[in-house]
Amino acid sequence: MSALPAAEPRRAIGLETRGMTKIFGSLVALEDCSIEVRPGTLHALLGENGAGKSTLVKCIMGFYQPTRGEVLINGAPAAIANPRDAHAHGIGMVYQHFTLVPSLTAAENLVISQAHPPAVIDWRKEKKALEAFLDRMPFKVPLDVPVSALSAGEKQKLEILKQLFLDQRFLILDEPTSVLTPGEADEVLGLLRGMTEAGELTILMISHKFREVTAYADDVTVLRRGRMVGSGKVSDLSVDAMSRMMIGDTKIRERAARQSFEAKPVVLELAGLFAEDEGGLPAVEGVNLKVHAGEIVGIAGVSGNGQSTLIEVLSGQREATDGRLFVDGEPYEPSRQHMAKFKVFGLPEEPLKNAAVPRMTVAENIAFRSFDQPPIASKWGFLSPRPMKKKARELIAAYRVKTPSTEEPIENLSGGNVQRAILARELSGEVEVLIVANPCFGLDFASVSEIRSQIMDQRNRGAAVLLVSEDLDEILELADRVAVMSGGRIDYVVPIAEAERNAIGKAMAGH
Numbered sequence: 052m053s054a055l056p057a058a059e060p061r062r063a064i065g066l067e068t069r070g071m072t073k074i075f076g077s078l079v080a081l082e083d084c085s086i087e088v089r090p091g092t093l094h095a096l097l098g099e100n101g102a103g104k105s106t107l108v109k110c111i112m113g114f115y116q117p118t119r120g121e122v123l124i125n126g127a128p129a130a131i132a133n134p135r136d137a138h139a140h141g142i143g144m145v146y147q148h149f150t151l152v153p154s155l156t157a158a159e160n161l162v163i164s165q166a167h168p169p170a171v172i173d174w175r176k177e178k179k180a181l182e183a184f185l186d187r188m189p190f191k192v193p194l195d196v197p198v199s200a201l202s203a204g205e206k207q208k209l210e211i212l213k214q215l216f217l218d219q220r221f222l223i224l225d226e227p228t229s230v231l232t233p234g235e236a237d238e239v240l241g242l243l244r245g246m247t248e249a250g251e252l253t254i255l256m257i258s259h260k261f262r263e264v265t266a267y268a269d270d271v272t273v274l275r276r277g278r279m280v281g282s283g284k285v286s287d288l289s290v291d292a293m294s295r296m297m298i299g300d301t302k303i304r305e306r307a308a309r310q311s312f313e314a315k316p317v318v319l320e321l322a323g324l325f326a327e328d329e330g331g332l333p334a335v336e337g338v339n340l341k342v343h344a345g346e347i348v349g350i351a352g353v354s355g356n357g358q359s360t361l362i363e364v365l366s367g368q369r370e371a372t373d374g375r376l377f378v379d380g381e382p383y384e385p386s387r388q389h390m391a392k393f394k395v396f397g398l399p400e401e402p403l404k405n406a407a408v409p410r411m412t413v414a415e416n417i418a419f420r421s422f423d424q425p426p427i428a429s430k431w432g433f434l435s436p437r438p439m440k441k442k443a444r445e446l447i448a449a450y451r452v453k454t455p456s457t458e459e460p461i462e463n464l465s466g467g468n469v470q471r472a473i474l475a476r477e478l479s480g481e482v483e484v485l486i487v488a489n490p491c492f493g494l495d496f497a498s499v500s501e502i503r504s505q506i507m508d509q510r511n512r513g514a515a516v517l518l519v520s521e522d523l524d525e526i527l528e529l530a531d532r533v534a535v536m537s538g539g540r541i542d543y544v545v546p547i548a549e550a551e552r553n554a555i556g557k558a559m560a561g562h
Contacts, residue, residue, distance in 0.1 A: 063253040064125055064141055064220050065090035066111070071120035073106050080106040083120075084279045086272045088221075090125070091250045093243065095264040095285070096257045098274035099297055099495040100466070104257050107274070108223050111255075112137045112144055124221075138166070143219025145210045147226045153199040157192050157209050164213050184216060189242035202560075203353055204235035211243070215252075224256040228263060230354055233523060233556035240267045260524070261290045273297055298496040304504050309531075310511040315343035317380075318515035319484050324374035326357075326364045334360035336539040338374070342484075342515040347506070349530030350519045350541070353559050357539035358519050359400065362488045365517070366399050378484060391420075394483035398490050400519075402473045409462035413454050414443035416461045417476045442479075450475035451501065467498030474505055485509050488519040503529060523555065537561045 066088045073081040081103040088094040098104045109115045111122055113131040122129050124140050131137050137144075151160050162168055162177055178194065185191050192205045192212065201209065207227060214222055222243075228236035244267045246252040258264055264271060265285060272282040273296040281296040319342040328334040334357045342348045352358055363369035365376070367385035376383040378393040389395070399405040407416045418439045421427055426438040443457040452471045454464055461469060470490065477485075487506060491499040506529060510516050520526050526533055533550045535543040535558035543558035 062220060063091040063247065063250050065253065066142070066221055066255070067123040067126075068107065068111065069121050069123065071107060071110055071122075072118045073110055073115055074118045080277055081110070081117075082277045084274065084277070085120075086279060086282065088253060088255050089270065090253050091247050092269040093240075093247050093254045093256060093267055095268035095271040096255055096274070097259070097264065097271060097293060097297055101276075101495075102274040102297070103277040104274055105225075106277075108144065108225070108255070108257065111223065112142065135166070138217065138219065141218065141220040142223070143214035143217060143221070144223040145207075145214060145225065145227060147229055149206050149210060151198045151206060151209060151213075154197060156195050156197055157201070158194040160198060160209065161213055161216050164217060166217075181216075185212075188212060188215060189245055190239070202235075203230040203355075204232065204239070204560075207231060207235070207239060211239070220251070221253045221255070224254060226257055226259070228258075228260065229521075232353055232559040233552050234560065235556075236263065237266075243267075261293065262524070264293070265290065275299055294496070302497070304497075304500050307504065307507050307511055309507070310345070312345040312513070315345050317341045318344050318378060319517060320377040320380075321365075322375045322377065324361070324364065324376070325372045326360050326369060327372055328360050334539050335364065335371075338536075338539075338541050340517075340534060340541055340544070342517050344515055345510060345513045346531045347510050347516040347518055347529050348532045348534055348544075349526035350517070350534050350536050351523055351526045351555060351559060352521070352536035354521050356536050356559075358488070358521075358536055360539075361536070362399055362486070362519055365486050366397055366405075368399075368405070394481055395486070396477040396480075396482050396484070397486035398470070398473055398477060398488065400488040400492065403462060403466075403469050406473050407461050407469065410460050412458045413447070413452070413461050413464070413472055414440050414457035417443045417446055417472060417479075420476055420479070446475035446479055447472070450478075450505075467494045467501075470494065470498060470502055474502060478505060478509065482509050482512070482514045485514050485516045486519075487516070489521060490518075491520075491522070491525060523552070527552075535559055 069085050071081055071084040084103065084107055096104050106115065110117045113133040113136050122131055129140050131140065158178055158181055161181060162172060181194060190208050192201065192209045198206060207230065231239065240263060243254060247254055268285045271285050271288065271293060273280050273293060275297060321338050321340045324335055324338040326335040338361065340348065350358060360369060364371050365385060378395060383389055383393055403409055418427055422434060427435055429435060440457045447454060450471045452475060453468050461472060464472065490502050506516060518529060527550065530547050532544060532546050533555060534541050535555055537559055538561055
């Protein structure tokens with residue numbers, strides 16, 4: 052067994068990188084990055100997408116060999132050629148996506164995670180040792196239940212327990228709460244913080260949630276464009292200071308104030324909506340929801356509770372098995388004709404996959420809504436490239452899309468610029484209904500601010516906005532009302548003035 056015997060105390064280890072540099076061809080992904088993670092602390096690693104966070108931890112774990120630089124453990128240089136070397140030094144990583152075998156039990160996952168599991172497993176002996184191990188841990192999971200039957204919170208706990216079982220005393224956590232409810236996130240981070248304070252564990256946590264950083268981290272390091280631009284004790288830094296380190300001199304657009312409306316008619320109505328997922332299983336079950344003019348209704352929920360299926364139904368990518376949709380009181384089908392008639396627009400999640408043709412140009416993708424209308428289409432139905440490119444240039448400038456030209460394949464743009472290009476297309480006319488899903492996932496500060504501002508602008512112009520997001524902070528910032536989706540149902544809807552994070556978290560957990 053790799054688990055520690057009961058009598059031997061766990062000892063946290065310290066880790067340092069000196070001059071860590073990683074170059075891929077002409078791309079300098081990480082340059083001269085030196086950080087120090089003190090033993091027995093929870094250290095937050097902040098930075099926007101592409102800042103170098105993943106490159107840094109992959110160098111620490113041995114997935115990448117640095118071009119220059121070294122890793123020191125407890126002050127001594129450590130040779131880490133591969134992840135097995137990292138594990139031998141007591142360094143483990145909990146990834147953003149689960150690495151467990153769903154069909155196996157928690158006990159089976161723990162036993163097979165060892166470098167050299169026994170050829171013939173004595174389950175009575177193994178389970179006795181596992182129970183003794185769990186008795187020393189701050190949280191537990193049921194050992195005899197298949198992983199597929201565990202909640203997201205229990206799976207995340209098991210991923211962490213797996214590393215502790217393997218005697219990893221320095222844990223790298225990659226966005227560890229992205230699949231957890233607020234209550235589960237606080238429980239897991241609180242218990243891990245207890246282990247660091249007891250000197251049993253050291254944690255380097257990649258996160259984008261300032262609330263969790265300020266609540267649980269001791270120290271913070273900020274990366275920007277591959278370089279370390281700041282570090283210090285969290286208690287000495289404000290959220291604003293950490294934000295400024297992350298974005299540098301990038302200009303952030305100020306959001307328009309929330310405009311108030313008197314009488315707001317219902318514009319979009321979901322009535323008794325049912326739908327199945329790709330496996331034919333119920334995913335959306337009897338959803339009823341109304342969205343008024345000049346209102347943002349935010350649907351919160353942990354990933355996998357039917358939100359993606361709901362968006363597919365609303366965007367015409369999946370047929371509902373029952374229920375009706377109405378816009379302005381009239382029956383609505385999510386077809387191209389009805390979208391144009393009722394002025395329904397949207398930004399689905401992963402727009403490069405769901406709202407664009409990657410190899411077609413930016414101009415062509417922007418023209419998808421208007422290619423069959425004048426002036427792009429002639430009266431004989433022929434496409435006119437000149438007005439199409441002219442319109443694209445106007446929208447690219449208005450929405451600040453960074454692209455070499457209108458003729459660039461849209462797949463070559465950054466994630467934020469793909470989002471801006473699709474939004475430019477969707478918001479280029481009069482909008483009655485706007486349906487957006489996880490609009491800011493993985494984007495930089497400037498793009499997040501721009502896109503959230505565009506959503507608020509449409510709300511202030513009187514559009515009915517349905518916002519589906521797994522980022523609760525985004526919901527709380529933008530929404531006028533919050534609806535929680537759990538198990539394919541919406542049973543909790545509350546005005547934003549009455550919304551409480553804990554209550555929302557309980558509803559997300561199905562309570």
